[in-house]
Each structure stands twice: as C-alpha cells, then as structure tokens.
Amino acid sequence: MSSVLALKPGWVSRLPVVKQVKQSVGWQRGMLITGLAIIGLFILTAIFAPLVAPYGYSQLLDKNGYFDHAAPPGGAHLLGTTVGGYDVLSRVIWGSQTALLVIIIAVTLSIFAGVLLGLISGYFGGWFDRILVVIADAVYAFPSLLLAIVMSIVISGGQSSLIGGLLSASISITVVFIPQYFRVVRAETVRMKAEAFVESAKVIGASNRRVMFRHVLRNSTRTLPLILTLNASEAIMTLAALGFLGFGIEPTSAAEWGYDLNKSIADVAAGIWWTAVFPGVAIVLVVLGVTLVGESMNDLADPRLRTRHRALSSGAATGEVDKLEEDL
Amino acid sequence: MMTTTSISETPAETGEPDQKARATRSGGGFARYVAVRLVLIIPTVFILVSMVFILMRLIGDPITAALGGKLPPDQLQERIHAAGYDRPIIVQYLEYLGQVLTGNFGSTISTNKPVSEVILTYGAATLELVVYSLVVAFIVGVPLGMLAAYLRDKWPDAVLRVTAILFYATPIFFAGLLLKLIFAVWLNILPVNGRASIGASIELGNVSSPTNIYLIDAFRTGNSEVIGDVLLHAVLPGIALGLLTAGIFLRLIRLNVIGTLGQDYVDAARSRGVKELRLVRKHAYKPALVPIITVIGLQIALLLGGAVLTETVFEWRGLGYALVEFLKARDFVAVQGIVTLLAVIVAVTNFVVDIVAAIIDPRVRY
Numbered sequence: 001m002s003s004v005l006a007l008k009p010g011w012v013s014r015l016p017v018v019k020q021v022k023q024s025v026g027w028q029r030g031m032l033i034t035g036l037a038i039i040g041l042f043i044l045t046a047i048f049a050p051l052v053a054p055y056g057y058s059q060l061l062d063k064n065g066y067f068d069h070a071a072p073p074g075g076a077h078l079l080g081t082t083v084g085g086y087d088v089l090s091r092v093i094w095g096s097q098t099a100l101l102v103i104i105i106a107v108t109l110s111i112f113a114g115v116l117l118g119l120i121s122g123y124f125g126g127w128f129d130r131i132l133v134v135i136a137d138a139v140y141a142f143p144s145l146l147l148a149i150v151m152s153i154v155i156s157g158g159q160s161s162l163i164g165g166l167l168s169a170s171i172s173i174t175v176v177f178i179p180q181y182f183r184v185v186r187a188e189t190v191r192m193k194a195e196a197f198v199e200s201a202k203v204i205g206a207s208n209r210r211v212m213f214r215h216v217l218r219n220s221t222r223t224l225p226l227i228l229t230l231n232a233s234e235a236i237m238t239l240a241a242l243g244f245l246g247f248g249i250e251p252t253s254a255a256e257w258g259y260d261l262n263k264s265i266a267d268v269a270a271g272i273w274w275t276a277v278f279p280g281v282a283i284v285l286v287v288l289g290v291t292l293v294g295e296s297m298n299d300l301a302d303p304r305l306r307t308r309h310r311a312l313s314s315g316a317a318t319g320e321v322d323k324l325e326e327d328l
Numbered sequence: 329m330m331t332t333t334s335i336s337e338t339p340a341e342t343g344e345p346d347q348k349a350r351a352t353r354s355g356g357g358f359a360r361y362v363a364v365r366l367v368l369i370i371p372t373v374f375i376l377v378s379m380v381f382i383l384m385r386l387i388g389d390p391i392t393a394a395l396g397g398k399l400p401p402d403q404l405q406e407r408i409h410a411a412g413y414d415r416p417i418i419v420q421y422l423e424y425l426g427q428v429l430t431g432n433f434g435s436t437i438s439t440n441k442p443v444s445e446v447i448l449t450y451g452a453a454t455l456e457l458v459v460y461s462l463v464v465a466f467i468v469g470v471p472l473g474m475l476a477a478y479l480r481d482k483w484p485d486a487v488l489r490v491t492a493i494l495f496y497a498t499p500i501f502f503a504g505l506l507l508k509l510i511f512a513v514w515l516n517i518l519p520v521n522g523r524a525s526i527g528a529s530i531e532l533g534n535v536s537s538p539t540n541i542y543l544i545d546a547f548r549t550g551n552s553e554v555i556g557d558v559l560l561h562a563v564l565p566g567i568a569l570g571l572l573t574a575g576i577f578l579r580l581i582r583l584n585v586i587g588t589l590g591q592d593y594v595d596a597a598r599s600r601g602v603k604e605l606r607l608v609r610k611h612a613y614k615p616a617l618v619p620i621i622t623v624i625g626l627q628i629a630l631l632l633g634g635a636v637l638t639e640t641v642f643e644w645r646g647l648g649y650a651l652v653e654f655l656k657a658r659d660f661v662a663v664q665g666i667v668t669l670l671a672v673i674v675a676v677t678n679f680v681v682d683i684v685a686a687i688i689d690p691r692v693r694y
Contacts, residue, residue, distance in 0.1 A: 138375035141674055145633030146667055149655065154386045237499055241637055244501045245652055261501060265641065268509045269520050276509065280502035287497040295493065 032296035038289025045093055046100040054078070055087040057094035057255035073274050080274040082260070083267060088274055092282050094255035098166070099236050099286065105170035106177065106235045107228055113174065114181025119220070121182070122189030123212050133186070136179035148172040148238050152247045165249030165256075173238045177231050184227060188220035195219075229294030233287045240283050257283050361686055369679045376671040380664055381424050389413040390660040394437040428672075433665030438657040443665035446650060451669075452540035453523060454635050454646035457569060460562050461631060461638075462624070464570025465577050470617075472574075473581025478608045480586060488578065495575030500634045504568035504641035511564060519561050521643040528557040569638040573627055580623055584616035625681025629674045 045052060060066060064076075067087060073080040079088040121129045139147070151172035156164050192198060193216065201211050242248050243258025257279040264276035387393055391408045399407070408414050412423075427433055433443035476488040512520040519525065523542050524532060531554050532538065535545045546558040588594060589612045597611050598604075636648030643649065647666055654662040 134371050135375055138372045138379065141372060141629065141678060142376060142379070142671055143629040143633045143674060145636060146651075146670060150380070150383050150663075150667060153655065154383050233497070240499055241501065241633075244499075244637065245640060246656065258499075261499075261505065264505065268505050268513060271513050273509050276502075276505045280499070280505065283502060284494070284498050287499075288493065291493055291497055 028296055031292045035289045035292030035294075035296065038285055039293060042096055042286050042289060043100060046096040049093050049097045053090040053093040055090040057086070057091050058252045059087065059090065060085050079278050082263065082275045083272065084263070088260075088278050091255040091260055092257070092278050095257045095260070095279060095282060096286075098249065098254045098256050099239060101166055102170050102173070102239045103232050103235045105166065106173040107231055109170060109174040110177035110181055110231070111224065111228070114178045115185050115217070115224075117178070118182040118185030119189055119212055119217055122186035123193060123208070123216060125190075129186075132182070136182045139175070140179040140183070144176040144234075145238065145241055147176055148242055149245065149247055151175050152242055165253060169239050169242055169248065172242065173235050176238065177234075180227055180231070181224070184224070185220050189216050192216045192219050226294065226298050229290055229297060233290040233294070236283060236286055236290075358686065362683055365679055365682050369675055373672055373675045376675060377425070377428050377668055378421075380668050380671065381421055384660050384664045385417065385420075387660060390437060390664075393658045393660050428668060433668070434661050436654070436659050436662040438654065438659040438662070443662055446662060447647070447665060447669055449540055450645060450647045450650040453542075453644060454632075454639070454648060456541045456543065456562075457565055457635055457638065457644055457646055458631050460566030461569035461573060461634075464566050465573035468570065469574035469577025470581055470620075473578040474585055474608050474613060476578065476582040477585035477589065477612070478605060480582075485582075488582075492575040492578045495571045495578075498571070499637070500568055500572060501637040501641050503571055504564070504638055507564045507568055508641065518564055521641075523561050523644055524554075524558050525561070528554045532558075565638050565642045565644050568641065569631065569634050572634060573631065576623065576627065577620060580619060581616055584619055585612045588612035588616050622681055622685050625678050628677045632670050632674065 055062065067077065067081050067085045069081060069083055069085045071077055071081045073088075077087050077089065079092065081087055082091075117132060121132045149172075152168045155171055156168035198211060198215050201215050206215075239248070239256070240258030240261065243256045243260075244262045246262060248259045248262075249256045260279040261276060264272070264279075267273075267275045384390075389408055391411055391413055392404060395404060395407070405414075412420065431444055433447070435442055436446060439446075472488055472491075476485045479485045508520060511518045523529075524546075528546070531549050531551060532542060532545050535548050538545050542558045543555070543562070546555040549555075585608060589607065591612075594607055594611050597607060602611070632648075635646060636651060638644065639646045639649035640652055647670065651663065651666050654660075654666070
C-alpha cells in the first residue's frame with residue numbers, strides 16, 4: 001500500500017509536460033517546445049474550426065454564387081478551391097477536427113482494451129495468456145495498413161457518414177494498436193506480480209480485482225505516455241492513408257486530409273498544386289509536432305537512454321562532454 | 329569480428345520465458361534455435377491466415393458482395409451454390425486452409441483469372457519497387473547516418489536528425505505527390521506515372537517468358553533505350569517509398585556508429601593516430617550495419633503497406649495497386665488471396681531475419 005502511495009505523486013508529476021521542459025536543455029528543449037507549439041496550434045484549430053474557417057467544409061456557394069472551380073490561391077479563397085469547388089483553406093481547417101477526433105477515439109479505445117487485456121493476461125497467466133500473446137504477436141506482424149483497410153470494410157463497407165466514418169477509422173486503427181499496449185502492460189504486470197508489495201497485499205486478503213487495479217496497474221503504466229505519442233502520429237497517418245485509398249469519410253460528412261489528397265492525384269498531373277500541398281502540409285505538421293514531443297520525452301524519460309549518453313560521452317572526442325553531462 | 333556489435337534497438341522478442349530458459353540450459357545450439365523459431369512461426373501464420381478468412385467472411389459471401397444487386401436473386405443463388413459458398417462455414421474454412429497450403433487461391437470474381445496468376449504478375453512489380461526503395465534507403469540513409477555520427481552534436485547533425493524526422497513525418501503518398509509535382513510536372517524531367525512508356529511496354533511484351541520484373545526484362549531486350557526508360561520510371565516511386573526507410577536507417581546508423589566509436593578497439597585505433605573520419609568509415613561502420621538487417625525485417629510490413637500507397641500514387645501496377653482495384657470492385661476472393669500472401673511474406677521474412685541475425689551475431693541465440 002504505502003509503496004503505491006509513495007509512487008503515485010511521481011507518476012502524476014511525470015504526466016504534465018512541464019517537468020520535461022524544465023529537464024531539457026539546448027536544442028532538445030527547442031525540439032520539445034516546437035512540438036508542443038504545433039500540437040497546441042493543432043488542438044486550438046480543431047476546437048475553434050467553426051470560428052476560424054472562412055467557409056463550411058462542404059460549402060459550394062455563398063451570397064456571391066458558386067465558388068470558382070480549381071481557382072488558384074488568393075482573393076476570396078486564400079488557399080484556392082478544389083476541382084469540385086470546395087474552399088481548400090476551410091477543408092484544411094475542418095480536417096484538423098476530424099483528425100483530432102479520430103486520434104482521441106482510437107487512442108482511448110486502444111488504451112482501454114490493450115491495458116485491460118494486458119493486465120488480465122499478465123496477472124492470471126495460464127493458457128488464456130498464452131493464446132492472447134500468440135494472437136497479439138500475429139496481429140502485430142500483420143501489415144497495419146492492410147489490417148486497417150480490411151477492418152474499415154468490415155465495419156462500414158468502405159465508405160460512410162461522419163459518425164460511421166469516424167468510428168470505422170478509429171476502430172480500424174484501434175485494432176492495430178491494441179497489441180502494442182497489450183505487450184507493454186502484460187510485460188510490466190508479469191514483473192510487478194513478483195514484487196513484494198503485491199504478495200503482501202494478497203496475504204492481507206485483498207481481492208484479485210483490488211490487487212490488479214490498485215497495486216499492479218498503477219505501477220505498470222509508466223511507459224504508456226510514450227507509446228501514446230507514437231500512436232497519435234501513427235493514427236493520423238493511418239486515417240490519412242485510409243482516406244487516400246478511398247476508404248475514408250465522404251466530403252459532405254466531414255473534411256478529411258487523406259480524402260482531399262486522393263482527389264488531388266489527378267490535379268497534380270494538371271499542375272494544380274494547391275489541392276495537394278496544403279492538406280499534405282497539414283498532415284506533416286501534426287505528425288512532426290507529435291513526433292518531436294514523443295522523441296524528446298523518450299530521450300528525457302528513458303533511463304537507458306540517459307546511461308547510453310553518459311557511456312558515449314566518455315568515448316567522445318568532440319569535447320562536448322560537459323554539455324552532455326549537463327544534459328543528464 | 330562481429331562481437332563488437334553495439335546497441336541494437338530491437339530486443340529479441342520470443343514471448344515465452346520458459347523457452348528461453350530451456351535454450352539457455354542446453355547451451356543454445358544453432359539448430360535448436362532455428363527449430364524453435366520455426367515452431368513459433370507456425371501459429372503466427374496460422375492465426376494470420378485464419379484472421380483474414382474470418383474478417384473477409386464477416387462481410388458476407390464474396391459473390392453477393394461483388395455482384396449483389398447486379399444479378400437477379402436466383403442467378404445469384406446459382407453462382408453462390410456453384411462456388412460452394414452455401415456450404416457450412418467450417419468446410420469452407422478447411423478448404424481455404426488447403427488452398428493456402430497449396431498456393432491455389434481460387435479465381436477472381438471480377439476478372440475470372442486464377443488469383444495465384446494475378447499474384448505472380450503483380451507481385452513481381454511490387455518486389456521490384458520494394459528493391460528500388462531499399463536501394464534508395466541505403467544510398468541516402470547509410471552515408472548520412474555516418475556523417476551525422478561523425479559530426480555528432482554539431483549543426484549538421486541536428487539538421488540531419490530533423491531531416492530524418494521529416495522523412496518519417498511525411499506520409500508516403502504526400503511525398504509521392506510532391507515528387508511528381510516537382511520533377512514530373514514542373515521540371516518535366518521524369519515520367520508522371522506507370523512502370524514504362526508505351527513504346528517500351530510493347531518491346532517488353534515481346535520478351536519470351538517475361539519475369540515481369542521490368543528491369544530484368546529490359547536487359548533481356550538488350551535495348552538501352554528500354555533500360556533507360558524503365559529506370560527513369562522507377563526513380564520517383566523508388567524515392568517516395570525509400571525515404572521513410574532512409575530516415576529510419578539514418579537514425580539507426582547514427583546511433584550505432586556513435587556506439588561503436590566508444591568501443592575499446594576504436595579507442596586503440598584512435599590512440600595510434602588514425603584519423604576520425606577513417607575511424608568512422610573503416611572501424612565503426614561495419615559492426616553498425618548488423619542491426620540494419622534486423623530492421624529491414626521489421627520494415628517489410630511497413631514497406632508493403634507503403635507499396636500500396638506508392639503504387640496508387642504512381643499507377644505502378646503491383647500488388648498494392650491491384651489490391652485497391654479489387655477492393656473497389658468488391659472482389660473479396662482476390663483481396664483475401666493478396667492479403668493472405670502479404671501476411672505470410674511478412675511472417676516468413678521475420679523468421680529469415682531472425683535466423684540471419686543469429687548467424688551474424690551468436691549472442692542472439694541465447
């Protein structure tokens with residue numbers, strides 16, 4: 001019990017990014033702050049899309065009549081219009097909302113399912129555990145994009161409304177992610193199960209459920225924030241890839257960057273660059289932001305990486321040992 | 329010797345602790361290691377194959393999925409019966425397992441060709457693309473990774489690391505579209521899409537028993553124009569698919585070269601007055617290459633997924649392109665065959681990579 005309480009504040013203070021920012025030095029801090037700024041901008045854009053976007057995502061006309069088709073950037077349409085007559089800027093802005101929703105749903109679902117399965121599997125062991133491990137390994141080996149495509153067809157028949165599209169994209173991504181959480185949590189659970197404080201909790205008569213959720217789970221989730229950042233970027237990529245291959249959300253239901261890129265394949269050959277470049281840049285920016293934060297957090301939080309740096313600096317001939325030491 | 333291998337980022341994952349213990353106790357012979365790995369791959373492949381079957385059947389029977397609404401119900405029933413989709417699902421499943429074992433996946437519904445033939449034709453194109461992308465990844469990733477390690481913590485290193493992250497953050501299809509826009513449309517120096525221009529395709533069609541790997545076929549025509557044409561068509565798709573892997577290679581080589589630079593034998597060489605650049609090129613480089621082999625294995629799944637996207641951008645008629653076409657036609661017999669094959673390729677590649685890694689670095693064997 002007491003060890004759990006003692007660990008708890010450490011676990012909580014690890015979550016806020018403030019600690020990492022303080023811990024970081026030099027250009028690593030620059031990377032972290034840049035990443036955070038991009039993510040902040042992304043989330044704000046997504047929340048305030050209705051206010052920021054000049055037009056609706058499926059709007060084709062305003063009081064001056066229909067929008068021009070494939071109009072180059074400038075004038076009333078800052079980033080131009082698509083061949084279908086949508087405003088590119090508006091669709092890029094609204095697209096952030098779709099992306100954020102899918103990230104949230106996919107990551108939440110996969111954490112819940114993955115953590116629960118990993119916990120139960122690692123805690124109870126036995127044949128159930130073995131079967132789950134083999135299945136998780138198999139799913140992990142499956143090319144993730146193919147799995148997502150097949151899943152999205154199973155769930156929604158390939159194309160769908162906003163809610164259906166969001167859910168099918170999210171669940172398809174979830175299925176790909178569950179094994180990752182499962183593996184990590186299971187490994188930690190197996191390790192924790194042998195710890196003295198778990199034994200003593202059992203001895204004083206705590207139920208399995210109480211031991212699992214109070215004692216084991218809280219100590220098994222250290223690495224989850226790192227996987228979470230990695231998965232967030234992968235979720236965007238998968239969503240965009242699904243949209244790009246034509247298994248995404250219809251343009252009248254929501255704006256989705258991958259779908260817009262799919263429509264722009266033909267445009268590019270005709271020299272219409274703005275329908276491809278802007279949604280693409282949006283994807284790159286968000287993935288970049290999340291990756292920068294994830295990389296920095298990984299470097300800062302992983303004690304193995306820290307010792308590795310120390311070991312390296314002893315052999316370094318670059319004379320920057322002091323800076324590295326400071327880094328630690 | 330390879331005993332100086334450095335930090336490998338890929339912990340060996342067997343998942344079965346008791347198996348490890350047993351192997352260690354018996355001294356961990358190589359044959360035993362191969363046998364254990366081989367036994368472990370069977371359930372993986374079996375589950376993958378079963379998963380594909382179950383998922384595809386959740387959609388319904390393939391005939392209704394492909395032709396439902398296009399044919400009157402009685403004709404539909406007739407075709408379902410003729411194809412055997414009205415039998416119990418367990419019978420169909422066992423038949424499917426048999427098909428997988430014999431490599432015969434039935435015939436496509438939309439084009440009525442044997443799926444195995446489709447796979448052979450398109451698979452060659454995908455193989456060619458994946459090889460090109462690996463070449464790009466090596467040419468770009470390995471030297472830049474060495475450079476980053478050599479100039480560690482100086483500004484070129486920082487620039488290279490950010491470049492690697494950018495490579496990773498750019499979706500393959502967006503990279504492809506950008507490359508196409510810049511080099512094929514604006515500069516107009518490379519072809520927009522396809523695997524060869526019409527003239528070259530005709531000449532390639534005249535090759536007797538074509539491999540469908542265009543570069544090999546082009547060399548067999550002996551026509552230098554055809555060879556050039558095929559190579560020009562390969563540049564943009566190869567780069568689009570290769571850059572992601574190049575970024576991963578860059579980071580890995582950098583990390584490993586830095587690791588080996590700290591080894592005793594490198595220190596010894598350094599104290600003898602060997603120049604730093606030579607240290608990187610001659611001493612630290614080779615051991616750092618070993619983990620690349622493991623990573624290629626892990627990359628195969630990613631590369632095959634990426635190939636689907638690249639082929640769609642460049643109309644490269646490979647397995648991915650075919651897969652998307654069949655998905656759009658709702659031809660799930662073909663989809664099932666292609667997805668099964670790709671899953672098996674990934675599982676087998678991982679097995680081969682494990683074995684190769686064990687040959688190179690005996691420590692992997694436990």
